[in-house]
Amino acid sequence: MSKQLEKQYDPKMVEDRIYQTWLDGKYFHAEVQPDKKPYTIVIPPPNITGQLHMGHALDNTLQDILIRFRRMQGFDTLWLPGTDHASIATGAIIVEAMRKDGITKEDIGRDNFLERAWDWKKQYGGRIITQLKKLGSSCDWDRERFTLDEGCSKAVREVFVKLYEKGLIYRGERIINWCTHCKTSISDAEVEYEEHDGNFWHLRYPFADGTGSIEIATTRPETIPGDTAIAVHPDDERYKHLVGKTVIIPVIGREIPIVSDSYAKMDKGTGAVKITPAHDPNDFEVGLRCSLPVLNVMTDDGFMNEKAGKYAGMSLMECRKAIVKDMEDAGALIKVEPTKHEVGSCYRCHTVVEPRVSKQWFVKMEPLAKPAIKVVKDGEVKFVPDRFSKTYYNWMENIRDWCISRQLWWGHRIPAWYCADCGEITVSREDPTECAHCRSKNIKQDEDTLDTWFSSALWPFSTLGWPENTAELQHYYPTNTLVTGYDIIFFWVARMIFSACENMGKPPFDTVLIHGLVRDAQGRKMSKSLGNGIDPLEIIDKYGADALRFTLATGNSPGNDMRFSDEKIESSRNFANKLWNAARFILMNLDDDEPAPALPEALADEDKWIVTLYNDVVKGVTENLEKFELGMAVQKLYDFIWDIFCDWYIEIAKIRLQNDDESKNQVKAVLVYVMSNTLKLLHPFMPFITEEIWQTLPHNGDSIMISDWPVYDEKLNFTAEVEKMNSIMDAIRAVRNRRAEMNVVPSKKAHVYIATAKPEIFGESGVFFKRLASASDVSVADSFEIENSVSIVTADARIYIPMGDLVDFAAECKRLEKELEATLKKLAQINGKLSNEGFLAKAPAQVIEGQKLEKEKLDEKVKMLEESIAKLK
RNA sequence: GGAGAUAUAGCUCAGUUGGUCAGAGCGUACGGUUCACAUCCGUAAGGUCGUGGGUUCGAGCCCCUCUAUCUCCACCA
Numbered sequence: 018m019s020k021q022l023e024k025q026y027d028p029k030m031v032e033d034r035i036y037q038t039w040l041d042g043k044y045f046h047a048e049v050q051p052d053k054k055p056y057t058i059v060i061p062p063p064n065i066t067g068q069l070h071m072g073h074a075l076d077n078t079l080q081d082i083l084i085r086f087r088r089m090q091g092f093d094t095l096w097l098p099g100t101d102h103a104s105i106a107t108g109a110i111i112v113e114a115m116r117k118d119g120i121t122k123e124d125i126g127r128d129n130f131l132e133r134a135w136d137w138k139k140q141y142g143g144r145i146i147t148q149l150k151k152l153g154s155s156c157d158w159d160r161e162r163f164t165l166d167e168g169c170s171k172a173v174r175e176v177f178v179k180l181y182e183k184g185l186i187y188r189g190e191r192i193i194n195w196c197t198h199c200k201t202s203i204s205d206a207e208v209e210y211e212e213h214d215g216n217f218w219h220l221r222y223p224f225a226d227g228t229g230s231i232e233i234a235t236t237r238p239e240t241i242p243g244d245t246a247i248a249v250h251p252d253d254e255r256y257k258h259l260v261g262k263t264v265i266i267p268v269i270g271r272e273i274p275i276v277s278d279s280y281a282k283m284d285k286g287t288g289a290v291k292i293t294p295a296h297d298p299n300d301f302e303v304g305l306r307c308s309l310p311v312l313n314v315m316t317d318d319g320f321m322n323e324k325a326g327k328y329a330g331m332s333l334m335e336c337r338k339a340i341v342k343d344m345e346d347a348g349a350l351i352k353v354e355p356t357k358h359e360v361g362s363c364y365r366c367h368t369v370v371e372p373r374v375s376k377q378w379f380v381k382m383e384p385l386a387k388p389a390i391k392v393v394k395d396g397e398v399k400f401v402p403d404r405f406s407k408t409y410y411n412w413m414e415n416i417r418d419w420c421i422s423r424q425l426w427w428g429h430r431i432p433a434w435y436c437a438d439c440g441e442i443t444v445s446r447e448d449p450t451e452c453a454h455c456r457s458k459n460i461k462q463d464e465d466t467l468d469t470w471f472s473s474a475l476w477p478f479s480t481l482g483w484p485e486n487t488a489e490l491q492h493y494y495p496t497n498t499l500v501t502g503y504d505i506i507f508f509w510v511a512r513m514i515f516s517a518c519e520n521m522g523k524p525p526f527d528t529v530l531i532h533g534l535v536r537d538a539q540g541r542k543m544s545k546s547l548g549n550g551i552d553p554l555e556i557i558d559k560y561g562a563d564a565l566r567f568t569l570a571t572g573n574s575p576g577n578d579m580r581f582s583d584e585k586i587e588s589s590r591n592f593a594n595k596l597w598n599a600a601r602f603i604l605m606n607l608d609d610d611e612p613a614p615a616l617p618e619a620l621a622d623e624d625k626w627i628v629t630l631y632n633d634v635v636k637g638v639t640e641n642l643e644k645f646e647l648g649m650a651v652q653k654l655y656d657f658i659w660d661i662f663c664d665w666y667i668e669i670a671k672i673r674l675q676n677d678d679e680s681k682n683q684v685k686a687v688l689v690y691v692m693s694n695t696l697k698l699l700h701p702f703m704p705f706i707t708e709e710i711w712q713t714l715p716h717n718g719d720s721i722m723i724s725d726w727p728v729y730d731e732k733l734n735f736t737a738e739v740e741k742m743n744s745i746m747d748a749i750r751a752v753r754n755r756r757a758e759m760n761v762v763p764s765k766k767a768h769v770y771i772a773t774a775k776p777e778i779f780g781e782s783g784v785f786f787k788r789l790a791s792a793s794d795v796s797v798a799d800s801f802e803i804e805n806s807v808s809i810v811t812a813d814a815r816i817y818i819p820m821g822d823l824v825d826f827a828a829e830c831k832r833l834e835k836e837l838e839a840t841l842k843k844l845a846q847i848n849g850k851l852s853n854e855g856f857l858a859k860a861p862a863q864v865i866e867g868q869k870l871e872k873e874k875l876d877e878k879v880k881m882l883e884e885s886i887a888k889l890k
Numbered sequence: 891g892g893a894g895a896u897a898u899a900g901c902u903c904a905g906u907u908g909g910u911c912a913g914a915g916c917g918u919a920c921g922g923u924u925c926a927c928a929u930c931c932g933u934a935a936g937g938u939c940g941u942g943g944g945u946u947c948g949a950g951c952c953c954c955u956c957u958a959u960c961u962c963c964a965c966c967a
Contacts, residue, residue, distance in 0.1 A: 025929070192965095210964085217967080234967055248967095282966075290967045299965050359964085372965090404894065411893065411963065503962085538902085540960095572903055572915075577895080578961090580902060584916045591929040602926030646906070652914075667926075750933090756921095757933040763922060788924090855947030856909095864909050864948095871910080 022604060022713065026597035028561025032705045036150060039708075044088075044723050045155045047095035049492045056092035057496040058084055059477050060156060061509065062164060064103035065138055066110055069148035071535035071543060071569075071581060072502060074553040078566045079532060079647065080500045081154050085701035086642050088155070089726035095493050096155060097480050099162035100142060104428035104469045105199055105365050107134055111427070127426050127464075134427045138163075148554060153562050153704045155722070162480045164472040165429065172479035173429045173472050174446060176520055181433075181444045185381045185519075186421070188433070188442065190311075192301040193375050193420045194361065197319030198368035201424040202377050204468060205417060206507045208370050210359040217286070219351040220344055222247060222264040225272050231256070231264060232351060234286040236358055237296075238344070239337040241266060242325040243314040246273050246292040248281040248303055253288050267349035268340065269326065276307045295374045311374050317424075319371070333371070378422035378431060378465070382515075386413045389515035392524045398514060400529045401645045402576045405503060412507050413515075421468045428466030436460050474512035477525035498645075499526045503533065503576060530645050533578035535569070540580055551581055563703035564589040570702050571651045592655060593706050596699075599663050600710040603688045606674050611715045614693045617686045621673070622781075624687045625735035626742040627666045630657065631691045632733040638698050639729070647702075654699050662691065665746065672784050689715055694727045744775075744813045745782045751809045752790040752816060759807070759823055766793035770801045773814040808833065808885045812874040815881045830889045837882040844875040 023030075039045065058080050063073055080096060088094040111134050112122055122130050146161070162169060180186040193202040215236050223230040233247060244266055249256035260277045280303050281290050294304030295313040304311060314325040321328045321336045328336045344350040361370040390413050392398050393406050400406040422431060434443040436452035436459065443453040443460060452460050472479070477499075481490040495517070501510060510529055517525035537543055543550040556565045567589040573579040616628065634657045641650035666688075673684040693714050700707040700721050711721040718724050752769065761767075769792040771779045776797060783795035805824050806817040810833070847868055850856050857865065 022926090024927075236967070280965095280967095286967050292967095297965075297967090299967090302965090358966090407894070408962070415964080507963095540902095574904075577903095582902070582916090585902080587929075588915055591927095594929045595927065598927035598930085600926085605926070641906085644906075648904070649906075652904070656914080663926085664931080668931095671924095753932060754934085758920095760921065763924075763932075791924095850909095850948080853947055857947080859947050860909065867910075 022597065022601040024598075024601070026561075026594045026706060028563060028593070028705065029558075031709045032151075032153070032557075032562055035705050035708050036153065039155065039720065039722060040158075042720060042723075044720060045096070045157050046159050047093065047157050047493075049488045050093045051492060053091070053093035055493050055497075056084070056087040056094045057493040058096045058498050058500065059480060059496055060096065060098045061499075061501050061505070062099045062101040062162075062473060062476060063145045063149075064106055065100045065142035065145070065163075066103050066106040067145050069145055069152070069553050071551055071553055073145070073149070074152060074565060075532055075535050075569045075579075076500055076502065077149055077152055077154050078569045079530065080498075081152070081566075081704070082570060082647055082701040083498055083500070083530075083642070083645075084155055085704060085722060086726070088722065089697065089700070089724060091725070093492070095157055095160070095489075097160050097162070097493075098146070098149070098154070098156035098158060099164070099476075099480060100145065101469060101473055102138070102163065102165040102428065104423060104425050104466060105201070105203075107137065108425050108427045109199065109366070111137060122426070130426050151554060151557055151562060153566065155704070160480070164469070164476070168482065169472055169475070169479045170429055172475045172483055173467065174432055175484045176475060176516065177432055177467070177471075178444055178446050179520070180380065185384060186378060187381065188376065188378050190374055190376045191379065191418075191420070192296075192298040192372050193377050194363075194370045195317075195373045195375065196363040196366065196368055196370055197317070198366045199363060199425075200317050202375060202420050202422060203363060203365075203370070204420050204470070206470075207364045208361040209364045209367075210361050212357050213360040215356055215358050215360075217354040217356050218341060218344070219287070219354065220267065221349050221351055222267060222291075224259075225263040225265050231259065231275070231289050232287045233289050233291045234354075235291055236356070237337070238340045239321070239328075239333050240293040240296045240314070241291070241340055242269055242321070242328060243293045243295050243312045244269075244271075244273055244291045245294055245304065245309045245312055246307065247275045247289055248278045248292050248307075249275060249289050250279055250281045250283045251277045253281070253283045256289060267347050268343045276303070276309070278303045278307060296372055298372055301374060313374055315371060315373060319368075377420050378433075378463075378467075380419040380421055382416045382418050385515040385519055386416050388518040389413060389511065392514065392518060398524045398527060398529065400531060402531065402574075405506060405529070405531050405576065408503070408506060409511060413511060419468075419512075421471050422463075422465040423468055424464075425466050428469060429472055431463040431465050431467060433463045434460040435463065470508055470512055473509055474516040475520070477513055477517060478521055483521070494521065494525075495523050496526045498528045498530055500530045500532070503531050506531070528645070531576045533573070533576055536578055536580050538580055538582040540578075556586060560586050560590045561593060561705070563593050563706045567592065567651065567703055570647050571655070573648055575645060575647075592659065593703065595659055595663060596703075596706060597710065599658070599667060600692065600714065602667060603685075603692055604713060606685060607689070607715070611685070611689065613715045613717045614690045615686065616690050617683045619683060620687070621680070621683065622738045622741055623666065623669050624683070625738035627662065627687065627691055628733050629735045629739050630661055631695065632730055634695070635698065635727045636729040639726070642701070651702050654695070654702070658695060658699070662695065666691070668789060669785060672788055697721060697724055697727055741778050744778050744811070745785055748779070748782075748809075748811045748814055748816060749786060749790045751811050752786070752792075752818065755807055755809050755818070756791060759820065761791075761820070761823065763791050766791050767818050767820065768792070768794045768796070770803055770806070770817040770819075771795065771797045771814050772800045772817070773797065774799070775813050778813060808889075810836065810878060810881045810885060812878050815885060826889055830886060833882055833886050833889070837879065837886065840875055840878050840882065844872065844879060847872045847875065 084094055084096045194208050196203055217234045217236060218238050219232060219234045221230045221232050247264055259275050263272045263274050265272055280299055292300045292303050294301045294309055294311045312324060314322055316322045319333055321331050323329045328339060362368060363370055393409060432444055434449055436457050438457035438459050439452060439455040441454035443449050451458050477496050478494055481494050483490055513525045537549045541549055553565060564586055568585045634653055637653050638650045670684045670688055673680045693711055696707040696711045708721050769786050773779050779797045786792035786795045801817055803817040803819055805821050806819040807824055807829060809816040850868055
């Protein structure tokens, strides 16, 4: 006995220590190796405001699995980590902290505010990085980046200027989504729609000339003060003659025209619709076509402004109520019709979003979307699973211009200067000192910053040094796999793709691996408001990072949501413990000077069997990982380790371990070989425990994480021995089954008589039956005549166990007849197939052969069953 | 209004190009102090793979219908 392990695996004693050795060994660090094939992943940068949640845990587990796999396979791997400055979220935290001190951001000004934000970043921004390390993430921390660091900022500036110069970025007055809480514009993607109860208020607007009135309906009466027209469809016979007339807005008293525009649908409502160009995207378009004035009646923070007359100062909701009441009092309200409609809200703070006209910066999307669609259509970028490419097309093909300016301070300030003298805009890579148009020194920089996603869109190349043509950029770009949830395809994935196509001329990655959401045990989304979130750090603390990773990697397929439950994490923890104990057993039987893992020249049948199955696992797991079928890979490992290696091979190995000859060394070598290589296959999934065990076993090299990935070996394919072991195992299972049915305790041993026509299978199998089937002794022959015995029939043998009084002949007979019936049924099915001409003509030869073999076995079994029954009678 | 997903054992879910595919974990029942592990071992019970059709020699797997649940997208007064 050389080394000892604790009886139970304790992750706490292992994980931090192991992680430190990896850091010390610089195993995560990548240096450009031009002769090696690169494999690169850039991390989806978590917000600096973030705390590790299950979504991060899943996302990063998957990335770490892929990176560790490729690293072991010999790729020059780079997993590039970093964080996102999260303009809105971080800004909100700073504002909130100041509010507690009674200060507003306006009080302290831009520079002081930014100083606070950087301080906050310095103090808390690395929190999530520490948490990612607890998970085992093998990121190259030497290359950690931040979307607001110097290099990323330079890339942002370069892209902005380039796109501006190409006319793909412009400034304009458009309808944008305005969050009255964050007090900033947000992009279309940042608006979430929720169904709300609402009303249609039907209103009567009288003609200015007093000849009557026209009826309209609205869901947002508070926008009435901003109405500048009524629109009707050009072909609408009901209203044709009214176009050009004017109406008086009730209560407000302002006179507005009736215009003709095909936006008004004849079959919708009354066919006449009020037009509020400042507060509705469609109305804005109508306004442009009909040259209508734009009347903005709201303030930045969700109140009515002075243009709303008597309603000025009211919140939007107060105004809505007041107007409805005033309309009713004025007799203008015809009816109120309850309805449900989709209301947009801010994805950050869930405040209702107000569409409003505002001067903002936009990215012209159509020219950028085209190549971005093409690279996916052409297969240069693949979504896994493929169905998400449809989601992508759908969005890209209907995309509108991207509003990128934000009325926030924390972020990349827009590099545009306005000239007070000539009114022109100067956009440049270096901060200008004068107007590029009139050379006036009287210029001022735009106060706004860019959408956070503008900088994350450049992440795959800005982090590699672009716009400089660095060695890293040349070697590691394009990256390989992007791993992310389906919920940020629009925010991020799509924008990275078009940004890369535009700026790099190449897509940013070849594969997008999409995963689903981690839900709670009841299938609910984990959320702060529900309080049902499960903290990954608590799970790691209680069960270990390996168990968490295993749980997240197993039992689900790409793109689908999964549930997280105590049962699953416990099952993973148990698996880790099982592995630990298998190692513990092997170690107990090793000597101090045990040689490094290698297969011995001479192998017993059972060694050939386990080695063949192990070899199959190498092949399967490697293929699965290459195809991103992580769940299947991990399932194969679980089954092999627990059901095959532990439950059968180790038990069988115990036989020879008790010997004191060469066969003992043989089995020890096989145990070490299969164990340590299987650990390698499992390492990407459970990095800590596999490292700990691997280090304890005889090994070559400094760490399992930089060891060579096992390769399928065609020589290790011992089909005959596998067949033989399968027959023996079938027989052992059958004996156990019979004993259990008869309630015979394992301690009660019995002589097992094996009658078989295949002594080459069972001749030497006695030791197995003694060890695994409670046999006191085993006899093998052509046939036996045993009194008072139970009979067991397998495909290759008829087994008798004398059980004396326990044997109930009537029951025995019944049981055998039942089995005969089942076997005959199976046989009939196969005979049906084999007599089907279509099957014989069209099925592949391999399938037909398989069926014929099966038929032979069943024929044999039927014969033996019939004989056994006859004897009993 | 479009688009997509899911429906397989009591529960949670796997099932790769149609041919050992009817599976796993948990749960349940029965039995177990064999010197790795009770976070364990052995054995068992259970599902006409949502419905109805079709293609095929052969269909959880491919095609169509329907039903149920979920999700995303969309400017509908």
